[in-house]
């Protein structure tokens with residue numbers, strides 16, 4: 001393989017360029033010679049150089065850098081015009097040196113800043129929530145910057161377009177619930193209580209949770225990705241500088257749409273889950289349809305139903321607030337949007353579970 | 369003798385039924401700095417998308433180094449695209465990689481140079497565009513103009529024979545813009561690279577252009593073909609004249 005010849009004579013490193021010098025691999029020996037403390041000057045001679053490419057330029061550039069760093073002389077004679085020009089161009093702007101030095105904090109300090117950070121994040125989240133709840137109040141009276149079309153688009157997206165997937169998944173969950181329940185109840189010969197089990201399970205909590213998890217993955221993620229991309233495209237900056245409140249213009253339509261849609265989706269999930277249970281009960285466990293219906297009806301209670309709806313309503317808030325919050329605070333590149341979407345879904349699900357625990361505790365205390 | 373690097377014949381550019389350029393015939397010669405001129409919306413970026421293989425021509429075809437590009441098989445297309453560098457309007461850098469990794473990517477993919485050689489080439493390319501020492505920065509951490517220059521460093525990584533530029537000087541200050549013009553000229557002359565440049569900048573057009581075409585939005589066609597200086601001397605029609613003199617006329621009357 002072609003490589004430039006070189007020799008060291010009386011402290012001068014002479015590099016000879018000749019022949020075909022294309023696709024030259026990095027000559028480690030040459031750079032070592034240049035770094036050698038004996039070397040006091042680097043001289044490049046060109047004789048009969050026929051062909052060259054960027055690899056040769058990069059080697060000369062590196063030699064030049066070494067000579068600068070070691071403060072020794074560098075001269076190049078007879079370089080082809082183009083090569084000389086590229087070399088000059090590469091040296092035109094001095095190397096950028098970063099002056100930012102990050103000092104490592106002691107452990108206690110780091111723990112402290114971590115705590116303060118966490119507190120600030122909670123505070124920021126709380127402000128965001130409060131701001132949007134207030135905006136939702138104004139939205140109800142129609143005095144906001146939110147556009148009706150945005151609201152209708154969001155409503156369509158998290159309403160009619162989500163019906164299929166919510167129906168399918170809740171039907172399957174009802175089915176599974178019935179199967180698993182039947183195995184246990186069979187041992188007591190109490191198979192018919194499968195109906196009660198599925199009904200109570202679905203309407204009190206499972207319907208809302210299933211709808212919530214589906215919507216967090218589907219709509220919460222989409223909110224975060226949309227708003228994150230708007231952040232990347234400087235659309236959110238434009239809104240802010242125009243004085244349009246971001247929470248009203250972007251968050252509110254989505255928040256309102258999901259808060260309206262979630263209870264309805266919850267009802268749908270309840271119904272489809274019960275249907276799934278009936279499918280197993282009547283067709284596979286041979287429980288007479290009338291019996292199944294009677295036990296379901298006995299288990300069905302208005303309280304359970306409303307507790308389920310309330311869950312759905314709260315989940316609507318949580319999912320849309322998480323999606324919008326992480327979208328608006330997304331990083332300004334493709335990666336940032338990905339991270340924001342992940343966080344929106346994870347945070348949405350975690351807060352939903354926390355809320356469920358809290359509501360269940362309250363119901364228990366209140367004896368509901 | 370100069371040879372034709374890119375030849376387009378009866379080339380039509382369209383998005384589905386929406387025709388942007390009815391028909392275009394032109395030839396880019398080896399070592400040209402070929403300027404694609406035209407008003408906003410005249411289809412310059414769309415033409416570039418066709419020439420870089422991102423979109424098939426609606427009708428007609430074009431040859432790169434004598435090969436019918438749209439008709440070629442995937443392997444031939446890849447071989448041709450290896451000889452081509454592209455600078456996208458906003459840089460097109462991969463945001464999850466540092467500048468050095470961005471520039472190294474085509475080298476790692478298409479050459480068998482050792483890591484040390486690749487490192488040196490990356491250093492050189494970044495230094496050529498004035499980003500010496502920015503190796504470990506992420507695209508999100510540098511300015512718009514720097515992104516553009518880093519994109520150029522990546523476009524130059526493989527010593528391409530043809531480099532396409534979409535609005536290289538948009539968003540740059542006058543000094544950076546002139547520097548970029550000089551850089552393009554230097555690359556053109558020292559490496560013999562053919563450059564195809566979409567630009568509105570009159571200064572750039574006259575400073576670097578050796579050949580070019582003018583696209584007209586109203587007639588959806590190519591209304592002029594030649595060296596910008598010649599087009600200014602003998603403008604083939606009013607639109608071209610207005611386009612090429614706008615700045616100067618304004619200066620005179622001001």
Ligand SMILES: Nc1ncnc2c1ncn2[C@@H]1O[C@H](COP(=O)(O)OP(=O)(O)OP(=O)(O)O)[C@@H](O)[C@H]1O
Pocket residue numbers: 383386388406407408409410411412413414415
């Ligand atoms: N994906 C697309 N689908 C349909 N039409 C498009 C698409 N992209 C561009 N166009 C249309 O093609 C025409 C030309 O657009 P193009 O981006 O090529 O213009 P341009 O000459 O590059 O303009 P500018 O100087 O503003 O960048 C415009 O009328 C535009 O509306």
Ligand SMILES: [Mg+2]
Pocket residue numbers: 412413414
């Ligand atoms: Mg364009």
